[in-house]
Amino acid sequence: MTDFEKIKNYLLKWVGYCEKDRLADLESSMENPEDFTKNQGSKNYTIFAKDLYKAINEDYQAQPWCDTFIDISFIKVFGIEQAKKYLGGFSSYTPYSADFFKRSGRYSKNPTLGAIVFFKNTKRIHHTGFVYTIDNVNKEFLTIEGNTNKNDGVVANGGMVCIKRYSFNNKNIDGFGNIEYNTLKNGWAEINGKWFYYENGQLLKNCYFSN
Secondary structure, eight states, X not given: OXXXXXXHHHHHTTTTOBOBSSGGXXXXXXXXXXXXXXXXXXXXXXXXXXXXXXXXSOOOTTSOOHHHHHHHHHXXXXXXXXXXXXXXXXXXXXXXXXXXXXXXXXXXXSOOTTOEEEEEOSSSEEEEEEEEEEETTTTEEEEEEEEEOSSSSOOSSOSEEEEEEEETXXXXXXXXXXXXXXXXXXXXXXXXXXXXXXXXXXXXXEEEEEO
16 A cells, blocks of 8 residues: 555545534544544634644644644654655644745645645635545546535635545645655555556556556
8 A cells, every 4th residue: 555545545534523612522533433523613622633732742722723634644644754754844834834845846736646735815825635536637636624614615614524626726726735655665556446566666657457
């Protein structure tokens, strides 16, 4: 399994999670997804901020958490050092997170699979998500986002983890933070429904099949 698949699968497991009404309600986990919607609140209390504090000693509880959701998920899957390499750094402030990618020359106007998308309002970058599927035919992509809701369009501070759909030319897209994920050295990997073979870390382009 590639690193892209690992983080994609982890993020997908949190779809439906809602922020909580009280700090005492933060024990929901992937093992008990029925708890995702219990004691829903509007104060930005989440298990993600709680776990991020344990990981890096930064307290982002009760703050908008779309970025915190991304950061702690990468840390959980890859560990702190590798997560930092992929993301460039950790911050709950989305303009700073975008700057991590810009400073390393990994910021683009084009969607890439596994990228971190950054959305803007009339003032600044204010929301983020993970690009997990790209539809080049219809010029659309799907995201997994924290602190949004199921309504169409960019919704910041919406209180849930949701899957969203956007057009490539959505006016609220500021850019994409590109990530070059580690791949298998040797073996098969499933990517977007197709199986590809890697040899010495290199994708053999003529060696794949569809389910």
